Structures are given as C-alpha cells and as structure tokens.
Amino acid sequence: MNSPSPDPLRRAAAWLGYGGLIPFIVLAPASLLDHHHGWTWSDALYGYGAIILSFVGALHWGFAMSAPGLEEVRRVRCLVWSVVPALFAWPALLLAPAGAAALLVFGFVAHYLLDRRLARHMAFPAWYLPLRLRLTTVACLSLILGAFVPLG
Template identity: 35%
Template sequence: MPVLSLDGEHRLPIRLGLAGLLPFIATALGAWWAPGAWSVYAIQAFVYYSAVILSFLGGIHWGLAMGRDAPKSPTFRGRVMLSMAPSLMAWPALLWGGAPGTALLMFGYIAVRGYEASATGSVGLPEWYRGLRNVLTIVVVACHLAVILRFWQLL
C-alpha cells in the first residue's frame, strides 16, 4: 500500500488534496449540527461540492490519457472513457439531489478509486498519488454516508 507523506517533493499536491477535504467535512458536520435551514443549506453545499470534485477526478484521467497514453492503446480508450464517467454521474446526482444523488456521488468516488487501483487504471499514477487517493476516498465516502444518514433522519 502506498505511503502518504507530507514531506518531500510532492507535499504541495498532497497538502492541497487534504485541504480539499475541509469543505466535505465542514458541510457534513453542518448537515448534522447547523440549526434548521442552515442544515439544509449545508447538505446542498455538500452535494454541489461533491459533484464538482468528482468531475475534477475525471479531468485528472483525461489529462493523463492525453499526455501519457498512445491514442490507439486500450489504456487510452479506457482512461478517456472513464474520464467522462464522473461528470456523467455528477450531473444527474445534482438533478436528483437528496439521498439518491448523494449515494450516486459516493458510488462515483468508489468507482474512480476502484479503477485507479486496477492494473489498467494504475498505469501512470505515481505511488504518492495512490496513497493520497486512498486517504481522500475513505474520508469522502465517510462524509457521504454521514450526509445520507442525515437525509434519512430528516424524513
């Protein structure tokens, strides 16, 4: 399993990735602890931020495919197709909203990480990135579960 270190030459993207967890954590906590309408606003902010970041993950793979993979290779085709999937999941998740939209986003994070862990998807991904994505995915999925539970409680 890749090791995540805040020291070394990759500390900036690692720190930025970890900082990207702050809106997930803050809005998930706000969904539970904010008063009344603010709780609903926190949930909405969570879903919107999640959709944006899931789409960003697709962009990472688009860039890898364009910059590293031979255009006629199976890796290129697979990575380009995967790079579109997060946006195509995020958009209906925004339209659905609520628990179904949040669950779809959560599934998107799990699917992207599963692809990145596969033999094909891991090609070109540095070890430090894989370690970072493990941590980020665990926290992001936990936040999604917390928000889904909050939806159920509000029903």
Template identity: 40%
Template sequence: MPAFETSSPLPGDGRLPLALGLAGLLPFLAGAAAAWLAPVAWQAMAIPAFLAYSAVILSFLGGVQWGVAMSLEPAGSDGFRARLLLSMVPSLIAWPALLLHPLTGAWVLVAGFLLVRLHECGRGSRELLPDWFQSLRTLLTVVVVACHGLVIWRLGVA
C-alpha cells in the same frame, strides 16, 4: 492500505499534493458537520452545498483521468481511448446526482467516488500512477465516503 508516502519522485515540495488534498477535504468536513450541528436553516443550505461540492470534485477526478490519458497513455492506443472515455463517466454520474432527491443523490455520488477509486486501483492505473498518488487517493476517498455517510445518515434521520 499503505500509509501516505512520497517515495515516488515528486516535482518540488513533496508535501504539496498532501496539503492540497487535505485542503480539498475541508468543504466535505464542514458540510458534514454543518448537516448535524448547524441551526436547521443552515442545514437546509449545507446539505445542497455539500452535494454540489461533491459533484464538482467527482467531475474533477474525471478530469484527472483525461490528463493521465493525454500525458501517459500512447496516443491512439486502446488504453488512451478507454481512459478518455472513462474520464467522462464521473461527470455523467455527478450532474444527474444533483437532480435527484438529496438522499438518493448522495448515494449516487458515493458510488461514483468508489467507482473512480476502483478504476485507479486497476492494473492499468497502478502501472501509470505513482505510489504516492495511490496512497493519497485512498486517504481522500475514505474521508470523502465517511463524510457522505454522515450526510446520508442525517438525511435518513431528518
């Protein structure tokens, strides 16, 4: 995948999306680290907090697709309807994942993040979304999935 770039025109400071995206990774990184390094009592809080944050962010990614449909798809088109319907899927994956055993829920959330990324890489999204967004989302997804991998590993060891 290409390195993060801001070759597409961005409003204002082109570093803002990168800074906000990286800031959004902090709870993932902290939660994954706490699952391994924190005292046991804190680990018991860190893992559910990690999973809850993951579910929130996965739902947020569905909202991004809703916004893309509303602003970039022609109203009433097949693409508009499909993107609106698909924008609901991340929330419908994230919320039930929180009701499952933490290990299973973490796997479900990983699947959700990967499905969203696959959709973003599809032809219809590549045509609508700028290159900088694609690069940023790839970076963020790799880190998020890696953090989930650490939490999954910890839950499997526990």
C-alpha cells in the same frame, strides 16, 4: 543547512488534496447540526461533491493525453472514463441527500478502483494511490454522514 525537501510534488498534492477535504469535513456536520440551515449546507455538500467527482474524472483525461507508454486502447478508455464521473455527479444534484450520497459515493469508489486498475499499466508515483484512498475515504464518509440531514 536545510536538508532538501522530500518530493515537492508529493507535498503539494497532499496539501491540495487534504485542503480539498475541508468543505466535506465542515459541510457534513453542519448539515446535521444546524437545523435551521441544514438543507442549505446539504446542498452545498453535494454540490461540492459533484464538482470534486468531476475533477477526479478529469485526471483520466490527463493520463490519456500524457502518460508515457500507455497503449492506445487504454488511452481511449481513459478518455471515455474521464467523462463518466461527471455523468454520475450531475444527476446527483437533482436528488435528495440519500440518493445524492449513494450516487456520488458509487462514483468516487468506482473511480478509485479504476485508478488502481490503471496503475497496473502505468507508473503512478508510489504516494498517489494511498493519497487517493485517504481522500476518497474521507469524501465518501462525509457524503454518507450528510445523507442524514434532518427533514423539515
């Protein structure tokens, strides 16, 4: 008989999270190694980074709407913060790779730090913050690597 699967939510989040890293892992080296299309891959990398940063911001909207026991003031802060990552992401699309990387990496790191802070006031699953740290680290390293796209 098969043993019960360990925490299906954790497994699904891990599969989806790690799967979401594929564009980062593919596009960063492609922007550096494909000299003919490097800028195209770079644009795709920073476009994807902006989308994902906006997505992680929306997590706080969900927390504000559904987290049990969260104080009203924290709910409002979560709602306000939930739109801030998109406000970092959108102008990053208008910048050269180094500027885009800096803005997006700042947004990802700030979001992770706010997740850690919020974890003091609500019960995240034990796997959530370690997973978010791994995902944030790979995304940020990819964005930084992609900032070195060759000119011309």
